Structure formats: structure tokens, C-alpha cells
Amino acid sequence: MVNGSVILGMVQVLQAPPLNSQNAQQYLLYNIILLILWFGIFPWFYEMFQLWRYQSQVSGFLNRLRFFMNNNISQVLDFIMSKVNEDKRLIEGRIRDLMEMVIIEPTSIEPEGLVRKYKMLINSYNDRLERDVIRLIPSLSSNRPVVQNFTNVIDVLRELNFIYKVIDHYYRLAIKYKSYYLLIQLAAILPLLKEEVDALNGSVPVFLKGQPIGDSAGPLTVFRFKNLCSNLSVINNSVKDTYLASCMFKDRKVYLVKAEGPGGTVGHLDDAIKYIYEGINARPKLMITIDAALKLEGEESGSIAEGLGVAMGGIGVEKFNIESLATKYGTPIYAILIKMSMPEALNAMTKTIDEAVNKVVERLGKVVEAYTEPGDEVVIVGVGNTIGVAQ
Amino acid sequence: MLISIDLYTTLIPTVITALTAVVLFYTVSRELRNTLAVSSVKRISEYVTLRCPTCGYVKVREFKVGDYVGKVDDEKCPRDGSNLVIMGIGKEQVSA
Numbered sequence: 437m438v439n440g441s442v443i444l445g446m447v448q449v450l451q452a453p454p455l456n457s458q459n460a461q462q463y464l465l466y467n468i469i470l471l472i473l474w475f476g477i478f479p480w481f482y483e484m485f486q487l488w489r490y491q492s493q494v495s496g497f498l499n500r501l502r503f504f505m506n507n508n509i510s511q512v513l514d515f516i517m518s519k520v521n522e523d524k525r526l527i528e529g530r531i532r533d534l535m536e537m538v539i540i541e542p543t544s545i546e547p548e549g550l551v552r553k554y555k556m557l558i559n560s561y562n563d564r565l566e567r568d569v570i571r572l573i574p575s576l577s578s579n580r581p582v583v584q585n586f587t588n589v590i591d592v593l594r595e596l597n598f599i600y601k602v603i604d605h606y607y608r609l610a611i612k613y614k615s616y617y618l619l620i621q622l623a624a625i626l627p628l629l630k631e632e633v634d635a636l637n638g639s640v641p642v643f644l645k646g647q648p649i650g651d652s653a654g655p656l657t658v659f660r661f662k663n664l665c666s667n668l669s670v671i672n673n674s675v676k677d678t679y680l681a682s683c684m685f686k687d688r689k690v691y692l693v694k695a696e697g698p699g700g701t702v703g704h705l706d707d708a709i710k711y712i713y714e715g716i717n718a719r720p721k722l723m724i725t726i727d728a729a730l731k732l733e734g735e736e737s738g739s740i741a742e743g744l745g746v747a748m749g750g751i752g753v754e755k756f757n758i759e760s761l762a763t764k765y766g767t768p769i770y771a772i773l774i775k776m777s778m779p780e781a782l783n784a785m786t787k788t789i790d791e792a793v794n795k796v797v798e799r800l801g802k803v804v805e806a807y808t809e810p811g812d813e814v815v816i817v818g819v820g821n822t823i824g825v826a827q
Numbered sequence: 828m829l830i831s832i833d834l835y836t837t838l839i840p841t842v843i844t845a846l847t848a849v850v851l852f853y854t855v856s857r858e859l860r861n862t863l864a865v866s867s868v869k870r871i872s873e874y875v876t877l878r879c880p881t882c883g884y885v886k887v888r889e890f891k892v893g894d895y896v897g898k899v900d901d902e903k904c905p906r907d908g909s910n911l912v913i914m915g916i917g918k919e920q921v922s923a
Contacts, residue, residue, distance in 0.1 A: 789917070
């Protein structure tokens with residue numbers, strides 16, 4: 437419905453007396469100035485203001501990240517200085533050297549044997565890092581779990597350092613070339629990076645204390661499921677950092693596989709599964725993998741999802757090997773996922789995830805009963821970092 | 828032309844001012860809500876769940892450095908005297 441006063445105003449405008457030539461010139465000038473202001477000067481100011489805003493956002497992020505890194509290095513230094521009696525600057529220099537360590541990916545021009553190359557590279561990296569940590573703190577050489585936890589801390593510092601250097605690189609490029617769009621792209625990914633950086637930053641004290649993290653949900657599930665079994669027997673094997681045991685659950689022989697805790701490691705689950713098939717000559721009718729999975733924004737933390745396939749993150753080396761074994765021997769693979777955010781996955785385990793693990797243990801029993809027959813063999817794999825979770 | 832003068836001098840600045848005020852109010856109130864929500868959480872409690880392997884007695888205590896899941900604790904079960912085993916370690920936000 438049209439307002440009466442609006443119609444009245446329009447009529448008044450139409451009935452307005454014609455302007456004389458001087459007034460008309462003034463109005464024209466006035467309009468031209470306004471046009472230049474609105475479409476020439478104001479957009480330029482707007483762009484400058486936006487540029488300044490994005491620039492301050494990115495530089496603020498970099499300052500925050502630098503503060504986090506220095507703070508974490510101080511924590512690590514305090515930890516080391518409580519164990520060794522050496523020059524603090526020397527130790528700090530060694531830590532910074534470790535943070536700069538580079539891993540060069542194998543070439544994929546010829547894909548043949550790429551997975552094996554990755555596996556060798558990852559194993560070399562882990563061994564090298566552990567040796568470097570022992571060189572840094574020789575008194576820890578007999579305490580492997582603490583060495584492993586400390587290795588995780590160095591990993592986190594490396595990751596933070598990498599993020600800092602990459603963002604700083606693009607920030608400097610954007611300033612150097614006054615690239616508005618490069619700065620916009622950096623500012624656009626900042627919220628996601630902030631979440632990751634906060635998660636990494638919060639994980640350092642947790643790793644130093646050796647507490648279970650959200651990613652430990654898989655190994656913790658195996659640990660708790662073990663208590664429901666009978667006739668538990670540990671299988672001695674040569675697979676490094678990996679726990680392998682067998683037990684009886686509702687007349688099924690269950691093989692339990694997880695990384696060997698309580699030190700922070702993900703073990704070599706593919707080698708342990710290979711040992712089950714080719715070392716013990718077992719022929720499992722079902723393989724169940726349990727892992728923490730990153731949730732989507734709309735999903736609730738601690739919600740559980742079931743599916744098929746190997747539930748396992750990372751580069752994909754172990755996943756590939758497990759899939760190959762399961763395919764070779766025709767074993768169906770079942771997956772149970774515990775959903776959580778990245779901060780939850782990398783920080784001390786929350787009560788929600790802790791309770792979700794109990795629910796998964798119940799579901800695991802039901803899955804074993806539903807999809808196998810008495811007398812069958814089943815492999816249960818707890819995937820993830822086993823920090824703070826023994827066996 | 829009278830209508831254009833009114834638009835430039837009165838209507839557009841008024842609309843822009845009003846919109847700016849609305850956006851500012853919304854942003855400030857949202858920040859305030861977030862700040863209040865964060866400040867209402869006082870501390871994070873790190874707990875350890877202990878269980879007696881024989882009778883199932885459960886106890887919860889504060890986390891200590893050196894605790895890990897599966898560790899046989901020094902603490903005894905008040906029912907049968909068995910050593911309690913750590914079954915879980917977690918954290919929760921506790922408001923004071």
C-alpha cells in the first residue's frame with residue numbers, strides 16, 4: 437500500500453519552480469563532486485581500509501603464532517633444563533634446528549614402489565627424531581614413553597614453525613607486490629588456520645604431561661574391550677611399538693592390535709596385521725578398525741559413525757598396506773569412527789569422547805556378534821596415537 | 828532536482844548511519860556475549876577414573892603427572908584391598 441505522504445511529496449517535487457541557470461550550474465558541479473566522491477574517492481578509501489584491515493589481521497595472526505612458538509619453546513626448555521645441566525642457549529639452538537628439519541617427499545614421476553618409499557621415509561624420520569631427542573636429553577634414554585612424548589612435542593613445534601613460515605612468506609609477497617587479492621586469500625583461510633594453531637598450541641603441555649588425547653580414542657577402545665575378553669594372551673612379535681594380543685570373546689578368537697603405550701606413538705599397525713595373516717597364519721572373517729575422525733561443523737562431538745573400509749588418517753601408507761592384505765585374504769573391513777573437532781583430537785581427551793569410547797566398546801561387541809559366527813577369528817584395530825594409554 | 832538534494836544530504840547519510848549503528852551494535856553485543864560465555868567457565872578439571880579389577884569399585888580423582896590408562900595405582904580398593912587400575916583420563920570444564 438502506498439503511503440499518502442509519499443505521493444504528496446512527489447507531487448510537490450513535480451510542481452517545483454524551474455531553476456535558473458546559475459543554480460543549475462551549481463547543482464551540476466555539486467552532483468559531479470558527489471559522483472567523484474561516491475565512485476572515485478570512497479571506493480579507493482574503502483579498498484585502502486580493507487587492505488589495511490586484512491594486513492593487520494594477517495600480521496596479528498603471525499604475531500600470535502610467534503608468541504605461541506616462543507611460549508612453547510620456553511615450556512620445552514624448562515622441561516629439558518629440569519633433566520639436564522647444559523647451556524640453555526645451546527639446547528634452544530638444537531630445538532630450533534629440529535624445528536627446521538625438512539622431509540623431502542619421494543618423487544611420484546614413477547609411482548612404482550611409492551608406498552614402500554614413503555614407509556621407509558616415515559620410519560627413518562621417526563628413528564632420527566627419537567635419536568635426536570635422546571641426544572638432547574641423554575638421561576631419558578631409558579624412559580622410552582617420555583622420549584616418544586617429547587618426539588610428539590617436536591613434531592608439533594615443527595608444524596607450528598611450518599605454518600608460520602608459509603603464511604609469513606605469502607604475507608611478505610602480498611606486501612611486496614601490493615597484492616590485494618593475495619592478502620584477501622590469506623585473510624580468508626585465517627579462521628581455519630587459527631583453529632589448527634590453537635589446537636597445536638594446546639597440545640604441547642598435554643604431550644609433555646603424557647595425557648591421552650582425543651586421537652587416543654581408538655587405542656583406548658581396544659584397551660577397554662580387552663577387559664570384556666577372556667583367555668587374554670600377548671603375542672610376542674618383532675613389530676616395533678605395536679601391541680598384539682589374542683583373546684576369546686563370545687566363542688570368537690579376537691586379535692587385538694594397537695600402538696604400544698603409554699608413550700606417544702601410532703605404532704606399525706600394518707606390520708602387526710601382516711604378522712597375524714602371515715606369521716600366525718590366521719584367517720580372520722572380519723577386521724574392525726576404530727579411529728577418531730574429524731567431525732563436520734553440524735555434527736556433535738562424540739557421535740559415532742559406522743561404515744566399511746579402513747578407518748585411518750595420515751599419508752595413507754599403512755591404510756594401503758592393510759587394504760592390500762584384506763583384499764588378498766578376502767577379509768571384510770568394518771570401520772567405527774568417533775567424531776571430534778581438531779582441537780579435541782589434539783588436546784586432552786574430553787569427557788564427551790571418554791564416554792563415547794564406552795559406547796563404542798558396546799557397539800564393538802554387537803558388531804562382532806552380528807557379523808561373525810562362533811569359532812571365527814576377528815581382528816580389532818585401535819587406530820591413533822596411544823599417548824597415555826597402555827595395554 | 829529537489830528530490831536529489833534530499834537524497835544526498837538527508838536520506839543516504841541517515842540510512843548509512845542507521846545501518847552502521849545496527850552493525851556496530853550487533854558486533855559489540857556478539858563479542859560481549861562470547862566474552863561473558865568464556866568468562867563464566869572458571870577452570871578445566873583433569874580427572875582420572877580408577878576401577879577395582881576384581882569387584883568393579885570405581886573412583887574418580889585429579890590427574891597427576893605420570894598417570895596413564897592401564898597403570899596399576901598405589902591406591903587400594905576399600906572393599907577388597909586390590910590395587911585400583913586407571914581406566915580413563917579426561918578433562919571437563921567446571922564452573923565455580
